[in-house]
Amino acid sequence: MSNHTAVITGSTAGLGAAFARQLAAQGYDLVLVARDGERLRMQAESMASQYGVDTSVIVADLVTDDGVAAVQERLADRTNPVHLLVNNAGHGLATEFIDSDLEDERKLLRLHVQTTMELTHTAASAMVRRRGGRIINVASVAGYTPTGTYSAAKSWVINFSKGLHSQLRSRGVTVTALVPGLVRTEFHQRSGIKITAVKRWMWLDAEDVVRQALTANAQGASTCVPARSYQVLTAGLRFMPDSMVQWAVDKRTGTPEQDSDSGPQTPGAIETAKVGASRGLEYGTGDGTAEPTTEAIKTVNAYKTAKAKNSAKGSTTRESQPPTE
Template sequence: MTTALITGATSGIGAAFARRLASDGHNVVLVARDPERLRDQATELHDRHGVEAEVLRADLSTDKGIAAVEERVADRTHPVDLLVNNAGFGNKGNYLDVPMAEELTMLKVHCEAVLRLTSAAAASMRERGRGGVVNVASVAAFVPRGTYGASKAWIVQFTQGAARDLAGNGVRLMALCPGFVRTEFHGRAGMGTGNIPSWMWLDADKLVDAALRDLARGKSLSIPDPRYKTLMGIAKLTPRGALSRVTSSTGRKYGPQ
């Protein structure tokens, strides 16, 4: 049986990955900050699917938390075959409205943790000649929308570059770029969502199904929905200045308040 490690595993996209991978027969390592939710989730997955469900409490906004997960994904005796870097969060407010400490924490979780965990896992996977990494980014990576979008753009560029460097080594890396997904993400950031059109919302379980299909096909980038594929295709063809104006105005109109 193979083992998958998922960060941010107790809710949203991370929980959907954990459910799907456990149902497919993979042992799972669940990483999050809340020990009670981790224990409850591990018990449920073990009892329902008969897999081993290991818990690892770690705060990826700290060096100690990142190092703990690094050590686990680099373990050669109990190897991780699939890493899902899903942990992340949003900040409410425009540039200069968000405290610098919170901006730096976002970069720690979205960039430094992803870099360190991907590198630790990929090195071990390359030795074995097999493995995969899914780094959860966002369609915000393709539009100019502040630190969140910039950090997700970094994930996309890093993942695709690393995927090219590891081509032929049996290790697959993929950046996953969903749009709005019904999770706890917006509530935790204090963002309202009542103004977001219903057609823009995605289901986490369906998103994971599409992502795993794209990973199996060897894609380094996954935008797992035709609606968002179309929107991102239009964005690529739009001049940068015009795109910035459009995303700024639509962000105020449809973005979380």
Template sequence: MATALITGASSGLGAEYARQLAARGADVVLVARDWEALEALAATLRRAHGVGVEVIVADLLDGAQLDRVVTRVSDRAHPVDVLVNNAGIGLPLDFERNDIEVEVRHLRLHDEVPMRLIHAALGPMLERGRGRILNVASIAAFMPRSTYGAAKGWLVSFSRWADVVYAPRGVSVTAVCAGFVHTNFHARLGLPPGEEGIPGWLWLDAPTVVSASLRDLARGRSVSIPSLQYKVLARLIPLLPDRLTASIGRRGR
């Protein structure tokens, strides 16, 4: 691989994807809103791995700023070989209490933004006959879990379809469906460590999730569920009544 572009790269899974891809020799393009965090990560990657690092500070929900990222993804002179759609936010699960404009932004970030970036990436990748696209979804895609599960369900469905259509032409598409991962995602929702109401056996660590999903990406799998416990849950949940799985899905955020 030559160049990987990662959205939501300033922390959590995005930063871990950047670290592991750089360790494999890939140049990386880091995209997020936090300039200081991106520059700190960029300096670390250059020093540790000697790879090229670009930083794009962008709010992906701002049309003009998203256009800059779309332009970079579709740049044929400096091609992106691996696209990692990782940027995301969480909301309380009580849809009726959430501001509808916040819900719309949530939907756009999880579905519209990846769709636009995938569309931008496909043209150059198909011309070259190679490329990999990784979409960070969630195990919530398999259960009724407010608008978060619905948004991730769309991402998984689209990824599976896109992989069928484009993998024969050299471009594989993988949706990553992890569960609860120790990152700052839950802290941003106001949940201190240990207060998410989730048993310890359901928690994963970011390095394990990223390394497992990158293996699945390399193997061309359309869906990556990077742990045994969540593989079992993904098969079990569709067999259970919606009332039960929705109740289970209310735990944590």
């Protein structure tokens, strides 16, 4: 048995599977959590055989109270403490809010927000008692854009993790929000989300993302944004008002209310906004202060031009109407 144990939710695919491989390679014993019991047990056997670590599984649906309670019980075990929790389980929705089933919306928030909060509370309480521990909450740069329920949930994860990091770092516990970009995983396929017209460089490798996340967490960082390219591109979002970000999103998704001649489509910042608009995508952004990029400035200018054109069009329409009695 290792001196360290990691609990990973959503471990059988994508980032969760990459976390399992890399932590096992570091010598961590693993507690793997997912809904698919057969796949979960196959993964546990593979990790134990390949890396010589102890593995156990918790078959649990984390949108249910019973499923969450089963993981909480393991996190609270004082005789076999957990040193690292990775809250990775998640999914997106392929439909816009008003077209989604309300129960599906509830489950999304349950999984990304309430479950993350409950598991983090249990793990952090145990870690504080021991004066040591680490937590990684998988978020998304969608949390920086106003694009629906998924982005709202990920915004909560980012701010929750950053706030908790500030509260607990002096007590020996590091909490890190992982904010990845588009990652080559099963996430979009399982969520029924189609990805089109995305630049090749925008896709990130799961192993690279996890490697950077573990490094940032070990170094005590509150956030981790993998890939310098995403950091540079999304830095421009911090200099744009919400209305401008929403304009770029609507421009790329073809929202009916948008005028097709409302301004030029520029690459860079608008391209980044387009990615966030795809209803529940995982992608990354920077967390530091940066100067506005050239493409961000172009986006600002395009937005101003569109706004002025729409304003002028509205004025012309009003002038052409006959006076009322």
